[in-house]
Amino acid sequence: MSRDFKISVGYNPINKSNIFTSGDYITGNITLEVKKECKIESLGIKLKGKAEVKWKKSSGEASKTYHKKEKYFSIKQNVIEASQGNNIVGQGCHVYPFTFQIPAQDLPSSFKGSHGKIRYTLEAILSRSMRMDSKAKAEFTLINNGNLNSDPLVMAPQHQAIDKKMRLFTSGTVGMDVNITRTGFHQGEGIKVVASIQNRSSREIKPKYCLYKKYSYFASEKRKVETEVILREVGEPIPPSAGQTVTRTITIPPDTGVSILNCQIIKAEYRLRVYLDVKYAVDPQIKFPILILPALPGLEREQQPAYPDYGFGVFANYDQQGGNNFLHIPPSTGPSAPPPPYGTHKMYPSLAVFDKKPRQTPMSGAFVAEGKARHTMSTTVKSLKVTYNSINENNTFTSGDCVSGHVTLEVAKDCQIESLMVQFKGKSEVLWTERHGQVTVVYHSKDKYFSIKHYFIRDKNAKGDDSETLLTQHNGDTYSNVVAPGCHVYPFTFHVPLQSMPSSFKGSVGKITYTLKAVLSRSMRVNQKDKTNINHVSNADMSSDPVLMIPQHEAKDKKMKFFTSGSVAMDVNLEKTGFFQGEGIRVMACIENNSSREIKPKYCLYRKHSFFANSSRRVSTKDLLKEVGEPIPASTSVKVSKVIAIPHDAEPSILNCSNIKAEYRLRVYLDIKYASDPHIKFPIVILPASPVPAAAPAPLASAFGFEPFANPNPPAWGNIPTQQPPAHQSADPPPSYGAYGMYPPLTDFGNVYQ
Structure with missing residues (x-):
């Protein structure tokens, strides 16, 4: 645009929502600011409506672009015509009013998506001799004037x-x-x-x-x-x-x-x-x-259009006055803001590096996060650590258990603290990328189970909610926000929510974590943090779910071809479906070898991890163990019994998470030379080994008293009983293990792992 002048276009809203519909009038101004006298060939304004889509599809190194436009209308008004002759514009600010009627036709609503848009615009065009045209554009929102009474199909139940x-x-x-x-x-x-x-x-x-x-x-x-x-x-x-x-x-x-x-x-x-x-x-x-x-209440008129009524639509004002008054200049407005973004893309957050495994410290069997602190501690605050107390030899927790521990703060000199808190949260998260030619697609999904905050020192201006509790000292006094030099220990206690939650998990592109995080806030400084993960295991009980005790039976019969004649058959039984870590799976098979070759029964226990995000699935499989039985000669029938020991470190099955599944299969097959092996697959549910309970120290946080876990009427979340906490007892089991979450409908893959 030339430095000698500046052009802009604006329109007047007709309702609080600043939206228009078919048949409405839209009025506004073209504002032309001229620094010195200049000659103009023409000045015009266009009202346009169009739809456009565009996307690319890559295949290897080649890519193809798909593009299409749809034009609804284009109406032009000339404010200064080229043949008019008197096209000299003097110095100063010049305002040129205009009025359009939006065509009274079935127009789609304004829209903005990832691969297309529907736009309605006002465009001012200034033409000068031997120069490129100068343009100014304003976009407005149009909504299709839908009415429940206008279409009987809309009202159909x-x-x-x-x-x-x-x-x-x-x-x-x-x-x-x-x-x-x-x-x-x-x-x-x-x-x-x-x-x-x-x-x-x-x-x-x-x-x-x-x-x-x-x-x-x-x-x-x-x-x-x-x-x-x-x-x-x-x-x-x-x-x-x-x-x-x-x-x-x-x-x-x-x-x-x-x-x-x-x-x-x-x-x-x-x-x-x-x-x-x-x-x-x-x-x-x-x-x-x-x-x-569209919602109706926001479409009430605020001002009258300048042109007479033509009897337009359900949103029109039928009481407007006639008269074409070009001498009256409507109040000037700035260029209209574009319509609100619709379907705006979400930004995919970067998944932090998975937390390192906790290490045990000499202090009271507590566990502390391994690795460097997230922020370098200042000279005033020497260290901030969060620890928890183990409750059994396996250092595992389950729903309903109590997690107690300490936040330890060491300071070198007096300092004032805005807030000090510890947060207990559980979540699952998956993240992976796929490369399609030169395009990288990110798949990301999160599932939050709970988030509970306990404050030792809370900012006075902060607004709390039901998930936040202010802890006090043993005598009932609140903690001071001025901390003296030395080491300060702040005890806390959390209940693991009594609900069905998946076990802790770490896979190739996803994880399920349960975390304790301490956060220290000081004025004009970056927050200091420390965190550690606890190992949560779903509380499994064979008696709580009869499906786990159901025996399994499958049979397979196969006729040999090509280099082998005859047939082979097997009838396989498992005593149940659910097994604990380290337990043996007893496989009983009746095998008939009516072929001309020796065969061998073989066994393979493998895991299958499925990760779900954006209606897509990522699958990872791995063999855990393989075993081979004794060979069976040709024309022989035998009964074979084999015990497959589940590894003690095999992670439990996860079937109650919406974006992660950890499943197991036992594949029993017959190894036949020069022929495809007939096989049978059994689903196996691996349950956590029962932990050995150990005496745990009584929790120290007086602000969160708790009943024995078997109490059918525990205190409500956030209540702070005054009685001292009684001795720890084991928890009642939560609801049955292995509840399915919601999984997207996906066609299974046709490979050997299913």
Whole structure:
């Protein structure tokens, strides 16, 4: 743009939400600031609406671009025409008003996605002789004027039913009959879901709800799809052999984008998925299409347009006055801000290096984090450490246990502290990348189980919540925020939440961690931190889950071809499904060798780790052990018994995490020379070995008194009883082990590990 002048364009909002719809009038000004007299060929303004999609697809070193545009309208007004003659503009600020009527046609709403956008713009164009055109642009938001009464399909109620027979580890059937009041809902409105659920199975089930969006982009006869979950909700569990009618209201977030179904190259759709969470089974589900319409209250008029009413739409003002008044200059406004970003990409956080294993220190069997401190301690604060007390020889904890320990602060001189706290939290996280040509795709997912904070010293201006507790000294006094020179010990006690949580885990691209973290805050200084991980193990009990005691049986028969004649067959039995670490799996097989070759029975125990993120799965497998049986001669039948010992250090199975699964398989197969080996695979659930309890010191934190773990009425979270804590007792077992989380529907891979 020339230094001699400056051009800008602005428009006047017509409502508080600053949005427009088809048929509305949009008024505004072109502002031209001129430093010295100049000659202009022409000055015009355009009102435009268009959609555009673009994405790239790489295949090896080659890449292909998919691109398409759709134009809705382009209207131009000339403020100064080229043939007018009097095109001399004097020094100063010149304001040129304009008025457009947005075409009264079916226009899609403004939209911005990862691979496409729908935009409505005002563009001012200034032309001068022998110079490039100068332009100024302002974008405004347009919403399709949807109305529940305008389309009977929007008001149509929806109904679906499903009935599913359980197999493998669950018997019986489950069924649900679901109704929702209609198809179309406004932003911020509640979707009332009424479901009649029949649980005729042997397991407890939970109704769950998931509202998600689905964006589709079209170009060159190809489609690009992106999906994202908007919200999830969980209903109350339904016991076996019971039927209930469940009513749930799913509230659509007010900032959810409206549905777009009237664009040829972009679709914005929504689905409500209602499903039953059934342990050890594929979840039966029902999907309802949901049409999201703009919220009505925010579209009330604030001012009158300058042109007469043409009888436009549901959002129009029917009381406006006529008259074309170009002499009146509307109040000037600055250039309009663009529409709010829709579907903005989330930034993938970098996954920190996995925490190093804890090391034992001589002090009271406590465990301290290995490695360097995160921040170099100042000369005033010499050290900050968090430690915990082990409660058994294996140094493991489970749901309902008590974790007690100390935060040790050593200072060289008097210092003032804003806050000192210790946080106990549990979470799972997966992260991996995939390379597609020159494009790197990041897959990332987190699942948070709990986060509890205890403050020794709390900032006076901080606002607490239910997960925060202020600890006191033994005499009931609060800790001073002025710390004297020396070593100070702050005791704490946490309860591990009594809920179904997966065991601690560390894999190639994911981890499940339970962490104690101390944080020291001082004015005008970087926070100092120290943390350590505890080893959490799901509390497993054979009697709590009958599925673990179910015996397994499979048979296989194979006819030989090519270099071997005859057939081989095996009938294999396992005494149960669940085994403890270090326990032996007794395999009993009846093998018939009716072939012309000697065969050998072989056994392979392997693990399978599955990581889930962004509707994708990453799988990692590893053989734990292999064993070979005695050879069986041709034309012979034998009964073989083999005990496969599970390694003591094999990690427990993880089946109750939404983004990580740790599974095991026992593969029994017959090794036949010059032929493919017939095999049978058995799912194995590995349970943690029962820990040997050890006497633990009584917790020192007086602010968190706790009852014996077997007490059926424990104190509520955050309550601070005045009585001294009684002696430690073992915890009641939590709910049954191995509850499934929600896994995305993925086609299994066809390799040997399944």
